[in-house]
Amino acid sequence: MTGRADAHVHLATTGRFSTAVDEGHEVETYDRARVRAAITDALVVGYQGxxxxxxNNADVLAIARERSWVHPLAYLDVRHPPADDLLTGAAARGFRGFSVYDDPDGAHLADWPVATRRRLAAGGDVxxxxLRPAALARLAAVAGDLAGTTVLVSHLGLPGPLPATAGRAEVRDRLRPLLDLARFEHVSVKLSGLYAIDPVPPHAGALAVTEEVLGAFGPGRLLWGSDFSPALDVVGLDDALTLPAWLPELATPAEIDDIGGATLRRLLAAPPTGRTAP
Structure with missing residues (x-):
């Protein structure tokens, strides 16, 4: 592997994402660790919930302006469809795309106007x-409106805790809303948040989940992410920044290179959508 890229990072200088890192020190903690782990690029997911x-949107944008390895995504509150100028102007401000989170009260991208979803897709690369399974199930009806961007579903679709002994039928049933999205070529999945499936490294309970996702999406549509720094409330820093030890059971070295960063680096190497030359 020639170097990795991290598809799911949270950073803040105001506030913090994990009690395991002192407030104001998340950026330097990750920066030191990513150098040791040969991580060249990080997709930094804005979150203001x-x-x-x-x-946090302003925070990650300021961090990105000082560090070329940071590629920020602007958080959007799914409860409030954003104004058009926010979507169309995000790239010019320096964002590579957007992040949207599940709403416990049920608000969803499917509730937004079609034109807003299409502007969302046109306004960024990622x-x-x-989204939890119930929200992913609703996404299928509107995923076509997002075809202008690369949709990355975080944390293997958040299937919830699964023991290593879970049968394939149970695994597929948990993953059905995610697997149904594989027909949309612009939808990919992040190999992240494994601790939410099985908290004990090497997260053996996530192996069968990953195998099902690989079978549906293929290795070119699976992107590793550390979930720094929230992951540190459950696992150590080295574990968070390490590819799962069982991944060679599921993928070839070339496929692991794609999963571990090559696919994300290719995506980030493309000219940012909507950004104009100064």
Missing amino acids: WPGLEA LSLN
């Missing part, structure tokens, strides 16, 4: 989605 992180 926790107290103290209300300005749309990162943290």
Whole structure:
């Protein structure tokens, strides 16, 4: 592997994402660790849903301006369809795309006007989605409206805890809303948040989940992410930044290179959508 890229990172200088890192030190902690792990690029996912992180979009944008390895995504509150100028102007401000999170009260991209979803897709290179299975099931009806961007479904579709002994029928049933999205070529999946499936490294309970996702999407549509720094509330830093030890059971070295960063680096190497020359 010639170097990796991380498809799911959270960073803040105001507020913090993990109690395992002192406030104000997430950026330097990750920066040191990513150098040791040969991570050359990081997709930094904006999130403003926790107290103290209300300005995270501005925060990650400021971080990106000082560090070329940071590729920021602007958080959008799914409860409030964004104004057109926010979507069309995000790339010019320096964002590579957007992030949308599940809403416990049921608000969903499917509730947005079709024109807004299409402007969302046109306004950035990446749309990162943290959606639980019920919300993923609703996404299928509107996924076509997002065809202008690369949709990255985080954390293997958040199937929830699964033991290593779970049968294939149970695994597929949990993953059905995600697997149904494989027919959309612009939808890919992040190999991230394994600790939410099985908290004990090497997260053996996530092996069968990953195998099913690989079978449906292929290795070119699976992108590894560390989930730094929220992952540190469950696992150590080295574990968070390491590819799962069982991945060679499922993929060839070339495929692992794609999963571990080559696919994301190719995506990020393309000229940013909507950004104009100064």
